[in-house]
Amino acid sequence: MPLNRAFIGREYAFDQPFEVGRELIRHFASAIGDTNPISHDVEAAKAAGHPDLVAPPTFLTTLSFRRRSGPIGDPDLGLDYSLVVHGEQKFVLQRPICAGDVLDGHVTITDIRDVGRNEAMVLETVITAGGEHVATAVNTMISRGTAAKKES
Amino acid sequence: MSTVRSFDAVEVGEEIPAQTFGVTRSQLVQYAGASGDFNLIHWNERVARAVGLPDVIAHGMFTMATAGRLVTDWAGDPGAVVEYGVRFSSMVPVPDDDTGTTLTVSGTVEDKLDDRRVTVVLTARCGDAKVLTQARAVVQLS
Numbered sequence: 033m034p035l036n037r038a039f040i041g042r043e044y045a046f047d048q049p050f051e052v053g054r055e056l057i058r059h060f061a062s063a064i065g066d067t068n069p070i071s072h073d074v075e076a077a078k079a080a081g082h083p084d085l086v087a088p089p090t091f092l093t094t095l096s097f098r099r100r101s102g103p104i105g106d107p108d109l110g111l112d113y114s115l116v117v118h119g120e121q122k123f124v125l126q127r128p129i130c131a132g133d134v135l136d137g138h139v140t141i142t143d144i145r146d147v148g149r150n151e152a153m154v155l156e157t158v159i160t161a162g163g164e165h166v167a168t169a170v171n172t173m174i175s176r177g178t179a180a181k182k183e184s
Numbered sequence: 185m186s187t188v189r190s191f192d193a194v195e196v197g198e199e200i201p202a203q204t205f206g207v208t209r210s211q212l213v214q215y216a217g218a219s220g221d222f223n224l225i226h227w228n229e230r231v232a233r234a235v236g237l238p239d240v241i242a243h244g245m246f247t248m249a250t251a252g253r254l255v256t257d258w259a260g261d262p263g264a265v266v267e268y269g270v271r272f273s274s275m276v277p278v279p280d281d282d283t284g285t286t287l288t289v290s291g292t293v294e295d296k297l298d299d300r301r302v303t304v305v306l307t308a309r310c311g312d313a314k315v316l317t318q319a320r321a322v323v324q325l326s
Contacts, residue, residue, distance in 0.1 A: 056218075059217075059218045060218045060219065061262075062214070062218070063211070063214040063215045063217070063218035063219070064215065064218075064246065064249040064250060064252075064253065065205065065211075065250070065253065066249075066253050066256065066262065068256060068257070068261070068262055070187070070261055070262055070263065071262055080187050080188075080261055080263075082263060086261070086262045086263040087262070088249060088252065088253075088256065088262045089249075089252050089255075089256065089262060089265040089268045089321070090245055090248055090249040090252055090268070093219055093221070093245045094218070094219050094220050097219060097220030097221050097222075098220045113223060114223070114224060114225060114231060114235050115235060116223070117225075117241075117244065117272070117275070118243070118244030118245065118272050119271065119272060120269070120270065120271045120272065120318075121244065121245065121248055121269065121270055121272075122267070122268070122269030122270075123267065123268050123269070124266070124267045125265070125266050125267065126266075127263075128262070128263030130263075170269075176235075176236070177236075
């Protein structure tokens with residue numbers, strides 16, 4: 033079933049701030065096999081000039097799965113998550129994300145379009161810390177085989 | 185003291201030597217837990233096949249993170265990456281055995297920018313398949 037195009041332009045604020053903790057940074061870094069001490073050892077991070085442990089560049093993906101305030105689970109959108117694969121991803125960081133950051137933000141559905149038999153849905157997440165813009169994440173999800181059947 | 189690679193020592197066209205990274209089912213389960221992405225297709229073969237996939241496939245974000253390690257290891261600091269984008273061009277099926285599959289990642293310095301930043305373009309392969317395209321990172325060097 034095709035996605036509900038009425039969702040284009042909808043914006044969702046985080047339901048609550050996301051607290052970036054040392055253990056989640058360590059957990060995430062370990063899971064991607066990243067042993068850089070700047071993500072594991074507070075003294076090493078400080079020696080490198082950071083306030084605390086530094087998250088790997090793709091860490092912000094964890095926000096989208098830990099803040100279910102977005103559109104993904106909304107039955108009216110019509111998304112079957114088992115049909116979803118990731119199409120594109122981009123992060124733009126104004127500064128490194130560090131342990132101790134309290135992140136807030138909002139997600140906007142900027143586009144839903146057909147791509148052949150599939151559909152692409154683009155989510156743009158603007159992330160702030162203490163009111164300061166710290167990062168933007170753009171996620172293009174592919175919903176496999178759900179494009180409306182074309183009249184032939 | 186900065187651990188970040190020096191901008192002055194880097195030249196356009198410089199290659200970041202290829203590294204290989206193993207991907208096993210066990211790593212996908214760890215990544216699911218760390219990222220919070222519990223999509224069944226990344227660990228449950230029954231569901232993956234039922235929705236038409238060849239096998240359990242790696243999270244695209246796991247592939248992106250793995251390719252990103254080439255850049256952060258090269259730069260010396262995970263905080264040096266100021267921009268990172270990829271397109272996922274092919275799936276990474278991960279068989280249920282002890283060896284899993286292998287990603288091979290390499291990079292090239294494509295451009296030197298203002299403010300001591302460089303653009304690195306990445307190539308990531310799984311077997312013969314190019315699994316990322318338009319993979320680029322902007323890195324703040326020292």
